[in-house]
Amino acid sequence: DTAVSQTPKYLVTQMGNDKSIKCEQNLGHDTMYWYKQDSKKFLKIMFSYNNKELIINETVPNRFSPKSPDKAHLNLHINSLELGDSAVYFCASSPLAGLAKNIQYFGAGTRLSVL
Amino acid sequence: EDQVTQSPEALRLQEGESSSLNCSYTVSGLRGLFWYRQDPGKGPEFLFTLYSAGEEKEKERLKATLTKKESFLHITAPKPEDSATYLCAVQAGRDFNKFYFGSGTKLNVKP
Numbered sequence: 229d230t231a232v233s234q235t236p237k238y239l240v241t242q243m244g245n246d247k248s249i250k251c252e253q254n255l256g257h258d259t260m261y262w263y264k265q266d267s268k269k270f271l272k273i274m275f276s277y278n279n280k281e282l283i284i285n286e287t288v289p290n291r292f293s294p295k296s297p298d299k300a301h302l303n304l305h306i307n308s309l310e311l312g313d314s315a316v317y318f319c320a321s322s323p324l325a326g327l328a329k330n331i332q333y334f335g336a337g338t339r340l341s342v343l
Numbered sequence: 344e345d346q347v348t349q350s351p352e353a354l355r356l357q358e359g360e361s362s363s364l365n366c367s368y369t370v371s372g373l374r375g376l377f378w379y380r381q382d383p384g385k386g387p388e389f390l391f392t393l394y395s396a397g398e399e400k401e402k403e404r405l406k407a408t409l410t411k412k413e414s415f416l417h418i419t420a421p422k423p424e425d426s427a428t429y430l431c432a433v434q435a436g437r438d439f440n441k442f443y444f445g446s447g448t449k450l451n452v453k454p
Contacts, residue, residue: 334386
């Protein structure tokens, strides 16, 4: 039973299209995240939600819009896709918001390729 | 600017050949340092958390240590199944939900 699941695993699309990535966690965690992993393997935080409330919003183009319908789901919608958006996007969740012992549990990633 | 640097970028070892991976950081107000393992096509998997200089954690062939400026992941007598990318992340400052990741060390253990 997958703890943090993302769909789709692979996404190939044309420049200018709009796409969404979905994430669900069944761990009962309050906090969820979106990360972008570039070709050099750096994981950079994009957004974080705590119980459906946005708590971290890094310097990300406003073409990226996260949505959390409930604390178990965090989706990422991307408008007007650009070549530079090609990367692996990871969803993660953690049990403890606002505390130091904040271990993150990651999904398997969504590999986005913009042509 | 807060920064996390891992070295080496890649490491090839023979089975049984012990070595260490390094994670150096320049952050203000370290809250915690985390080590993760990432296998190809998968998300990072948690290994250890360290909170203060001098702390050590062990798990099977892995041992993580922490000083005020860096952390080491020591691998003793590695096996081929230890091959993976090892990532470190730091949690710093007042925002407990923000983590800074290094670019990882890709470890390849040959039988």
